[in-house]
Amino acid sequence: MLRFDQNTLPQLEFQTAVKRPIPIRCAQIPEPFEVKTLEGIMKGKAGDWLMIGIDGEKYVCDQDIFKRSYQLKKN
Template identity: 35%
Template sequence: MAKYRKKPVVIEAYQTNVELDIETLEGVLHASVGDYIITGVNGERYPCKPDIFEKTYELVN
């Protein structure tokens, strides 16, 4: 079995302060207060829990 690493891709994201239902490629997903709303490389949007976001992404200067 081979190992793979994610390519370094820059995304846009913000942390929401309200609950949202977001239309994603997988259907409607619920975002809780504090979740990050990510806009992917193809313009798709999806929520991400803060702990996962902080393990996966770092701020680009």
């Protein structure tokens, strides 16, 4: 079985991919919260986002990651 380490870049022929612009539902939560996900309970900090994915799955997105990864759609 192959094993990859976080600190070492494997000698593979990597390609470049861009994440598709798929709209998802999200809400910023002003206080600490928990959500039951497919992987178990996730905890969010005040200001993190509750996300609902394309298959209806719920998960937490850290506020800093949200700012770098998402752009809110204007209604």
